Each structure stands twice: as C-alpha cells, then as structure tokens.
Amino acid sequence: MSFLTLQNISKRYGQVAAVEDFNLSVEKGEFVSFLGPSGCGKTTTLQMIAGFEEPTTGAIHIDGSDMTHVAPNARDIGIVFQSYALFPHMTVTENVGFGLEMRGINKPERDQRVTETLELVRLAEFADRYPKALSGGQRQRVALARAIVIKPQLLLLDEPLSALDAKIRESMQVELRNIQHTVGVTTILVTHDQAEAMAMSDRIAVMNMGRMAQLGEPFEIYENPGDSFTSNFLGTTNLFPGKVIAVKGEEVSVDCSGTEVRVQGKSQTGAELSVAIRPEKIGLVEPGSGFFDARVRTRIFLGTSWAYQMDSDLGAFNVTLQNTGHLVAGEGEMVGISWQADAVRLLGAG
Amino acid sequence: MKTWLPPYLLNGPALLIFVVMLVVPMVMTLILSFNSFDFYGGIQEDYGWHNYLEVVKDSYFHEIFARTYGIAIAVTLICIIIGAPEAYILSRMSKTWRSLCLLAILGPLLISVIVRTLGWALLIGNNGVINEVLLGVGIIETPLKMMFTTGGIVVALVHVLVPFMVLSVWTTLQKLDPQVESAALSLGASHFTTLRRVVLPQVMPGVLAGSLIVFALTASAFATPSILGGRRLKVVATTAYDEYLNTLNWPLGAAIAVILLIANVVVVMSYNRYVERKYAAVFD
Amino acid sequence: MRRYDKNGPLAMGFNLIFLVFILAPLVVVCLVAFTDKGYLSLPRDGLSLRWFVAILDHPEFIDAFWYSIYLAIGSATLAVMLAVPAAIATARYRFPGRGLVMAFFMSPLMVPHVVLGVAFLSYLSRLGWAGTYLGLVACHIILIMPYALRLVLASVTGMDRSAEAAARSLGATRWVTFRRVTVPLILPGVTGGWVLAFITSFDELTMTIFIASPSSTTLPVRMYQHITETIDPLIASVSAVIIFITMVMMIILDRIFGLDKLLVGK
Numbered sequence: 001m002s003f004l005t006l007q008n009i010s011k012r013y014g015q016v017a018a019v020e021d022f023n024l025s026v027e028k029g030e031f032v033s034f035l036g037p038s039g040c041g042k043t044t045t046l047q048m049i050a051g052f053e054e055p056t057t058g059a060i061h062i063d064g065s066d067m068t069h070v071a072p073n074a075r076d077i078g079i080v081f082q083s084y085a086l087f088p089h090m091t092v093t094e095n096v097g098f099g100l101e102m103r104g105i106n107k108p109e110r111d112q113r114v115t116e117t118l119e120l121v122r123l124a125e126f127a128d129r130y131p132k133a134l135s136g137g138q139r140q141r142v143a144l145a146r147a148i149v150i151k152p153q154l155l156l157l158d159e160p161l162s163a164l165d166a167k168i169r170e171s172m173q174v175e176l177r178n179i180q181h182t183v184g185v186t187t188i189l190v191t192h193d194q195a196e197a198m199a200m201s202d203r204i205a206v207m208n209m210g211r212m213a214q215l216g217e218p219f220e221i222y223e224n225p226g227d228s229f230t231s232n233f234l235g236t237t238n239l240f241p242g243k244v245i246a247v248k249g250e251e252v253s254v255d256c257s258g259t260e261v262r263v264q265g266k267s268q269t270g271a272e273l274s275v276a277i278r279p280e281k282i283g284l285v286e287p288g289s290g291f292f293d294a295r296v297r298t299r300i301f302l303g304t305s306w307a308y309q310m311d312s313d314l315g316a317f318n319v320t321l322q323n324t325g326h327l328v329a330g331e332g333e334m335v336g337i338s339w340q341a342d343a344v345r346l347l348g349a350g
Numbered sequence: 351m352k353t354w355l356p357p358y359l360l361n362g363p364a365l366l367i368f369v370v371m372l373v374v375p376m377v378m379t380l381i382l383s384f385n386s387f388d389f390y391g392g393i394q395e396d397y398g399w400h401n402y403l404e405v406v407k408d409s410y411f412h413e414i415f416a417r418t419y420g421i422a423i424a425v426t427l428i429c430i431i432i433g434a435p436e437a438y439i440l441s442r443m444s445k446t447w448r449s450l451c452l453l454a455i456l457g458p459l460l461i462s463v464i465v466r467t468l469g470w471a472l473l474i475g476n477n478g479v480i481n482e483v484l485l486g487v488g489i490i491e492t493p494l495k496m497m498f499t500t501g502g503i504v505v506a507l508v509h510v511l512v513p514f515m516v517l518s519v520w521t522t523l524q525k526l527d528p529q530v531e532s533a534a535l536s537l538g539a540s541h542f543t544t545l546r547r548v549v550l551p552q553v554m555p556g557v558l559a560g561s562l563i564v565f566a567l568t569a570s571a572f573a574t575p576s577i578l579g580g581r582r583l584k585v586v587a588t589t590a591y592d593e594y595l596n597t598l599n600w601p602l603g604a605a606i607a608v609i610l611l612i613a614n615v616v617v618v619m620s621y622n623r624y625v626e627r628k629y630a631a632v633f634d
Numbered sequence: 635m636r637r638y639d640k641n642g643p644l645a646m647g648f649n650l651i652f653l654v655f656i657l658a659p660l661v662v663v664c665l666v667a668f669t670d671k672g673y674l675s676l677p678r679d680g681l682s683l684r685w686f687v688a689i690l691d692h693p694e695f696i697d698a699f700w701y702s703i704y705l706a707i708g709s710a711t712l713a714v715m716l717a718v719p720a721a722i723a724t725a726r727y728r729f730p731g732r733g734l735v736m737a738f739f740m741s742p743l744m745v746p747h748v749v750l751g752v753a754f755l756s757y758l759s760r761l762g763w764a765g766t767y768l769g770l771v772a773c774h775i776i777l778i779m780p781y782a783l784r785l786v787l788a789s790v791t792g793m794d795r796s797a798e799a800a801a802r803s804l805g806a807t808r809w810v811t812f813r814r815v816t817v818p819l820i821l822p823g824v825t826g827g828w829v830l831a832f833i834t835s836f837d838e839l840t841m842t843i844f845i846a847s848p849s850s851t852t853l854p855v856r857m858y859q860h861i862t863e864t865i866d867p868l869i870a871s872v873s874a875v876i877i878f879i880t881m882v883m884m885i886i887l888d889r890i891f892g893l894d895k896l897l898v899g900k
Contacts, residue, residue: 050532050536051535051536052532052535072532072535073535073536073537073539073540075536076538077536078537079532079533079536081529081532082529083527083529085527085530085532086530086533087530087533087534087548088530088552089551089552098539099537102538102539102543147536150538
C-alpha cells in the first residue's frame with residue numbers, strides 16, 4: 001500500500017462540488033504537485049489532507065492508518081502556508097521551536113534541532129529576529145523550517161512561492177527541491193504555476209473543475225496531454241479543429257479547414273477532433289515546401305527565442321523559434337510550415 | 351509662494367479656532383483653579399495651592415476619587431473579560447450573522463448615553479422591570495436595591511463602554527492572518543493552546559487600546575453615575591459639576607477638573623510609552 | 635474559506651447573552667414607551683400611543699430637539715469645513731510641526747467632557763457668549779473636530795493622487811482638478827466625517843449641560859433635567875423616538891460605509 005492514499009475523495013458545499021471523486025496514491029519520499037487554475041479544488045484537497053476540511057465522502061490514509069476524521073493537530077503534518085502564517089509575536093527560533101514544544105520535546109534537544117534546521121535553510125544568523133524584520137524569501141524559509149523541524153510524515157506546500165519576486169522564486173524552487181531531497185519527506189505542492197510544478201515535482205496531478213484531469217511525470221504529461229485543458233495549461237498549444245477523413249493503420253488523415261494533416265494515432269473516419277502541436281515544435285521552411293503556407297502577422301524578439309503569430313487557411317497559430325544568431329522571416333513574409341511526424345497529437349473535440 | 355506657506359494657510363482657520371476656543375479656556379481654567387472662593391464675595395483674585403490642598407487632604411474627596419477609579423478599574427476589567435471573547439466569537443461567525451451582530455453591538459454607540467442610562471434606570475429601579483419580573487415570579491419578596499448602588503453604575507457603564515472594547519479587539523483580529531491559527535494546529539497545538547499562545551498575544555495591543563478608551567471614559571463619566579448614583583454616590587465628574595452649578599465654587603471645581611485631566615493624560619501617555627516599548631519590534 | 639460559522643454551542647450561548655445585555659435596556663425603553671398606564675410599567679394590558687401623543691403637549695422637548703438639530707448641523711458643517719483643508723495640509727505637505735498640529739487637533743479626545751464644560755462655562759460667561767447659539771457652536775466644533783478630521787484625513791490619505799496627475803495631464807486646471815477629481819474622491823470620507831460629527835454633537839450631554847441656558851437647551855440636556863426630577867413614561871417615549879431615528883440613520887450609515895469602519899476611522 002502506498003504511503004498516502006486518497007480514495008474517492010469528494011467535498012461538497014451544499015450543491016456545489018469543490019472536489020469530485022479524487023483518487024491518488026503517493027509513495028514515500030515522493031514529491032507530487034496539484035496543478036490547476038484557481039477554483040479547481042486543489043487547495044480544498046490539500047485542506048482535507050491537512051484536516052482543516054472533512055471530505056464529504058471518501059477516505060484518506062497515511063502510512064496505513066485512516067486519517068479521514070483525525071483532527072489537524074494530531075496528524076503530524078508540516079504545512080507551509082501561502083501567507084507563511086508565521087507567528088508575528090515570536091522570534092524565528094520561537095516560531096521554529098513551537099511544533100517541537102507542542103510535542104513535549106525538552107529545551108536542549110529543541111534548541112539543537114532548531115539550530116540544525118535553521119542552518120539547513122541558511123537562516124542561522126537570523127534566529128533572534130522577529131518575522132517583521134525579515135524579507136519575503138527569509139520568511140518563506142522560516143515557514144519551511146518550522147514545517148520540517150518536526151520531522152513530519154508529510155509536508156504540504158500551499159502556493160509557497162507565490163508571494164515572492166520572479167528571481168527569488170526560481171532560486172527558491174531549486175532550494176526547496178534540494179531540501180526536500182535531503183530530508184526525504186513525502187511532499188505535496190499546490191500551485192497554479194505550471195513552470196513551478198514541472199521544475200519541482202516527481203509527478204504532477206493536473207486538476208480542473210474539482211476533478212483530476214491527468215496524473216503523471218512532468219515530461220510525460222507535457223508531451224502527451226490527455227485533453228485540450230491539460231495541453232493548454234501546461235505550456236501553450238496550437239489547436240486545429242478538424243474531421244477525420246481516412247484512417248490507415250496508425251496514421252490518421254484529418255481535414256482541417258480544407259488542408260489535410262497527417263497525424264500518428266488512433267481514431268475513426270468521421271470523428272470530430274483537434275490536431276494539437278506546440279509552438280516550439282513547428283519549423284519554418286521555404287514557401288510551398290511545407291505542409292501548408294502561412295503569413296507572418298507579428299514577430300517578437302524575446303532574447304533566447306522568437307515568438308511568431310501566423311495567419312493561415314487553418315486559422316491563426318503561434319510559433320516559437322530558438323534564436324540561433326541568424327535573422328529569420330520577417331513580418332508580412334510567406335513561409336512554409338513543417339514539423340516532425342511525432343510532434344503532433346490528436347485531442348478530443350474542443 | 352514659499353513651499354512652507356500652503357500647509358500653514360490650510361491649517362490656519364482650524365488652528366485659530368483651536369487656540370481661541372481650546373487653549374485660552376484651558377489656561378484660564380488652570381489660572382482659575384489657583385484662585386480662592388468666598389461664599390459671600392465670590393471668586394477672589396489671589397493665587398495659591400489651597401484648592402489642590404483641599405482635594406488632597408479632605409477625606410470627602412479621597413472617597414470620591416477612590417470610588418471613581420475603583421469603578422473605572424472594575425468596568426475596564428469586566429469589559430476585557432466579556433468584550434474580548436465576544437470580538438473573537440464575532441470574528442469566527444459567518445458573514446451575515448456577523449454584520450447583524452456588529453450592528454447590534456456598535457449601533458448603541460450612536461445612541462445618546464442619556465437614553466442608554468435611562469434604560470438601566472428602568473431595568474434596575476425599585477419599581478423597575480427586573481424587580482417587577484422577580485417579584486412576579488416569586489423569587490424575591492421585597493424589591494432588590496440596585497438603583498443608587500455602585501454595582502448598578504458599574505453594570506450600566508460596562509453596557510455603555512463595552513462596544514469600544516469589542517470594536518478595538520475586533521479591529522486587531524481582522525488584521526490577523528487566519529492561516530496562523532491553522533499553522534499552530536498543524537504543528538500539534540490544541541485549540542486552547544492556539545488561543546492562549548498564538549491568538550491572545552496577537553490581540554493584546556487591541557485589548558490594551560480598548561482598555562485605555564474604556565478606562566479614560568469611565569473615569570470621566572458624568573451622565574450614568576449622576577442618574578444611577580443619585581446625590582450620595584458622587585464621582586469626580588459629578589463633583590466638579592456640583593461645585594460649578596450648585597455650590598458655585600468655581601475655583602475648587604476647576605481644580606478638580608484639572609486633576610481629572612492630568613490623571614487622564616498621565617494614563618494615556620504612560621500607556622503609549624508602554625505599548626511602544628513592548629510592541630515596536632513585533633508589530634507594524 | 636470561511637463559509638460557515640466556526641463557533642461551538644458555548645460560544646453561541648455567550649454571544650446570545652451578550653446581545654441580550656446590549657439590547658435589553660434599549661428594548662425596555664421602547665416597551666415602556668408603549669405603556670397604556672399613567673405610570674412606569676411594561677405594556678402588559680395592551681399597547682398605547684398615549685405617551686407619544688403626550689410629547690406634543692411638551693413643547694420644551696420639541697424645541698430642544700430642533701435646537702439640537704440646528705446646533706449639530708451648524709457645528710458639523712463648520713468642523714468639516716475646517717477639517718478638509720487641515721487634512722489636505724497634513725496628508726500632502728511635510729512641514730515643521732506637522733505631527734504636533736495633528737496631535738493638537740486630536741487632543742479634545744483626551745480631555746474629559748466635564749473638563750471642557752468647566753473651561754467653556756467660565757470662558758463664555760466672561761465673553762458674554764454663554765447660552766448663545768454661536769457660543770455653543772464654537773464649543774461643539776472643538777469637541778467634534780477629531781471625529782470629522784479622522785475620517786476626512788483617512789480619505790485624503792487613501793486617495794490615489796495619480797488620478798489628479800491624470801486630470802492635470804489631460805488639460806484640467808488646478809481648480810477644475812480639485813472640483814472634478816479630488817472632491818468626488820474624498821466625498822465619502824467627508825460625508826462620513828460630517829455624519830459622525832453630527833451624531834456626536836447631537837448626543838453630547840456632559841459638556842453642553844455647563845454652557846446651555848434655558849433658551850438654548852439641547853435635547854439631551856432637557857432629558858437629563860427631566861430625569862433628575864422624575865422618570866416617567868414620557869421620557870421613555872422621547873427616548874424611543876431618538877432610538878428609532880438613530881436606528882434609521884445607523885442602517886443607512888452601515889449600508890454606505892460599514893459601521894465598524896466609520897467608528898474606527900479606517
């Protein structure tokens with residue numbers, strides 16, 4: 001049996017379902033992210049694991065024991081809150097030591113463990129400060145130290161980096177991941193930031209409208225999104241709606257607004273679906289030598305890459321080209337569009 | 351135009367009326383408090399500490415000051431004990447109920463003290479509603495004496511002033527991060543420990559600010575002690591009133607007023623010092 | 635995430651008792667006002683409006699009511715007219731003595747009303763203004779200025795000044811900018827300050843009792859004088875009318891500003 005299991009979890013407020021039929025198994029030491037837009041039920045799910053909300057139906061097991069109705073202060077879970085929720089009237093040391101004190105651990109051992117943990121998060125010299133006198137990143141690390149010092153069975157991170165500047169956020173992602181590896185604690189991260197989820201997690205559970213849309217390793221779900229929601233929420237995707245006109249073994253021919261596109265996959269003739277391709281997988285070739293031609297509407301230089309908006313018979317779409325140091329097609333020019341055969345996916349209509 | 355001129359011009363009218371209507375009268379009252387009073391000749395143009403000495407020496411005034419500050423301490427403590435929990439309960443209510451309860455609790459602040467005190471006179475009078483009900487049910491045989499007692503004054507003043515305590519604590523609670531309570535629970539603290547170790551220390555500034563308002567207003571309360579205390583249970587404010595409008599000994603009345611003012615200012619100042627020293631490092 | 639009430643039965647019980655304590659005296663006043671008896675009593679044998687009708691036979695209450703209204707309108711309006719420029723000066727300029735000026739304007743809050751009454755009485759009688767409308771207005775301005783200033787200042791401080799810059803960049807003169815942008819933006823705070831000042835002036839007893847004369851008696855003073863002589867159903871019915879008027883104003887205020895915000899001054 002897995003370390004953490006959520007079985008058929010649902011949470012309803014009156015008629016409104018916040019979470020519906022949610023199933024998940026997490027292995028010991030694993031780092032799993034709940035990723036989705038606001039209102040998708042990811043925070044509610046976290047609240048149920050933490051014990052601040054009770055599931056309407058379903059069961060939660062941690063390390064084999066049923067935790068569904070156990071009070072939050074008896075669950076042995078470390079939580080890093082979105083607002084950090086530091087105790088403003090306590091010093092850093094007192095904040096971090098609070099959980100140990102609640103466990104009745106004596107002062108010498110408490111001090112030692114607090115010191116060790118503060119060193120781990122590189123805050124040793126701030127031990128006697130009040131939270132008010134710390135920067136956002138430092139507060140974030142105090143919150144992390146306070147959650148891991150109790151050596152919890154499970155670590156929950158609720159949008160822990162959302163209040164930080166972009167630069168600090170990226171370095172904290174790496175640091176958080178390293179600390180999680182060092183401590184080895186099973187971790188659940190809730191986030192709406194797909195880059196953060198991909199950078200940090202072993203597996204991602206994409207959530208939408210209270211349900212799990214897809215579960216898998218970051219690379220796997222980025223490359224093989226199960227539906228148009230996932231493919232658009234992780235990165236961006238061009239979707240061309242069309243109708244299947246022929247199926248030959250593993251090759252499907254789709255009619256997209258009069259242009260025939262061949263895709264590897266399974267379907268049946270007459271099915272209405274979408275052809276999906278990511279902007280960075282499209283190549284530009286000489287007009288007439290690609291699958292079809294398109295006109296460059298806008299071209300934006302982003303440093304490491306070029307971002308194009310194209311107009312074509314199939315509709316508007318985006319292309320991202322790596323900056324190789326050479327000038328590329330300019331606005332108003334006609335270009336040919338091509339891609340590798342395995343870069344294209346078939347997604348249900350939508 | 352000089353850059354420093356506009357702010358003084360803008361403040362000018364208000365400053366003028368404050369000097370003419372506040373500073374001058376206060377200084378005149380201070381001077382008056384050093385004059386002496388002759389029952390036949392009226393106010394004498396001499397200066398001395400005799401009015402202050404009279405207040406300091408006479409046990410009649412000792413009793414009045416002791417009663418006033420005794421009532422103030424009692425009212426403040428009761429307001430803390432019932433007002434702070436009420437504010438906490440309000441903060442945990444659903445939104446609709448909370449706005450209704452807040453309206454009911456804060457609304458009376460806008461109703462004249464005289465009306466609220468009249469309510470208590472109707473409740474606790476010898477022929478009042480409480481006695482009427484208790485006699486009617488048969489719990490007591492003779493009316494309870496509550497009117498013209500210190501206890502009656504305390505209860506009515508708590509009623510008049512407890513909204514300030516609720517308001518003060520409630521404002522502090524609103525600034526609290528609700529996740530902080532969750533954090534304490536997740537770290538293994540019980541609900542009681544969370545309340546004592548995490549919530550209470552954070553609302554202390556609100557409790558102290560509320561206490562200050564309640565204490566200062568109780569110490570200088572006039573209408574409630576006057577109506578519910580009658581002629582005999584005098585407090586500082588009603589004594590000053592009597593000296594002015596009944597005995598007509600204005601200099602003595604002025605001295606009592608000056609002492610009351612100084613006591614108030616000292617309490618407020620030392621409170622601010624204390625709070626600044628204690629909380630400057632912790633809260634914004 | 636607070637969709638529900640987190641209080642247990644004990645807390646709900648406490649809340650109920652607290653509300654009863656707060657509301658009981660006001661409810662009792664209203665009940666007694668409806669008595670059909672000639673003496674103080676709960677209306678057990680039926681409701682009667684006789685004591686409300688009786689107010690009409692006591693012009694001293696009606697006159698005092700109107701005097702209170704005129705006094706409160708006059709002093710609240712003048713206080714706000716003084717508070718707006720003072721608030722603008724404090725919010726927008728750094729000048730020597732800025733904090734001191736502010737503390738000065740707030741200082742009446744620290745002075746017990748009885749002390750103000752004592753001071754104003756000897757001052758006004760020396761000036762020969764005792765019992766005059768203007769004298770009372772001047773004293774009330776001092777008393778209510780802190781309330782008016784606090785709300786006006788909060789709205790001036792909280793105002794987005796880039797809106798003024800935008801108006802200027804679009805070609806508006808200083809005066810037009812003030813009239814078309816600044817005034818509408820601070821109007822809620824100014825209105826709130828005026829209303830709070832009005833109510834404070836209208837309710838004031840302790841200071842006014844020193845400086846009011848028989849021809850310039852406010853309603854609270856008149857009621858106090860009546861109560862010290864006799865407590866009868868008439869004074870209850872007058873009080874009930876005040877409670878009713880205040881309740882209507884309160885609900886309006888709560889809708890517009892939020893009562894807790896108005897009273898805290900945020």
